[in-house]
């Protein structure tokens with residue numbers, strides 16, 4: 001698994017965009033009504049000061065004039081500018097959550113990207129440990145993807161990635177987390193899933209992709225298979241995401257070396273060799 005190939009649309013974005021997101025996050029923390037009130041207070045104070053200056057320079061003839069002018073000038077200004085600020089802050093907040101969503105999603109397949117997977121998986125692993133639940137992680141890699149790109153072109157390769165993620169999603173539960181790790185590699189976190197169930201599920205994923213060994217992409221038949229490595233933690237067992245990824249990766253490497261188009265499960269293999277001994 002290439003550890004140095006993160007995929008995020010924001011890793012290449014400009015500093016300006018990052019600053020914009022930071023500013024909008026700070027505003028969001030305060031909330032639109034508080035920001036608007038603060039802004040309106042500044043506008044009121046400013047326009048009151050200007051009105052007072054105007055009155056002083058022009059020498060208001062009567063106290064009544066001074067009272068009405070100081071009330072009528074700042075009030076509409078505050079309302080207009082306060083309203084504009086409120087609308088702008090709401091628009092800013094919407095664009096911020098849209099940007100956050102983009103930063104966590106793989107642009108090609110629409111599934112979570114590596115960053116989102118890492119955040120969610122760490123939390124799920126901690127929860128599994130705290131509640132004594134099993135958990136499994138699958139590392140899925142398209143076989144000989146380079147040949148697909150070379151034979152059909154990059155656009156078809158991209159469509160294959162989309163179709164593989166779609167097929168996987170159809171097999172998985174809504175609580176399972178499928179993400180694109182990078183390139184032609186996907187990772188799947190299976191909360192509350194013992195290792196033998198994870199192995200069976202991985203087999204179903206493999207068959208779902210290889211079903212009739214044919215994917216129709218842009219009206220062209222493309223033969224696709226995947227290899228899957230599985231790793232798991234037993235109830236109460238402590239593990240880090242890095243350790244799980246490494247074990248799943250080693251299992252994937254084994255599946256590739258054993259001929260591809262197969263599942264290799266670290267826990268399942270250990271159990272089998274234990275039973276044989």
Ligand SMILES: Nc1nc2c(ncn2[C@@H]2O[C@H](COP(=O)(O)OP(=O)(O)OP(=O)(O)O)[C@@H](O)[C@H]2O)c(=O)[nH]1
Pocket residue numbers: 108141142143144145146147149153154155156157158161182183184256260
């Ligand atoms: N179309 C397309 N290709 C990609 C993308 N990301 C990575 N690739 C290609 O995926 C290929 C991966 O090739 P390899 O790492 O050699 O692996 P492989 O050909 O799948 O071989 P095995 O994994 O050993 O079965 C490379 O040619 C990359 O250019 C992408 O987003 N779209």
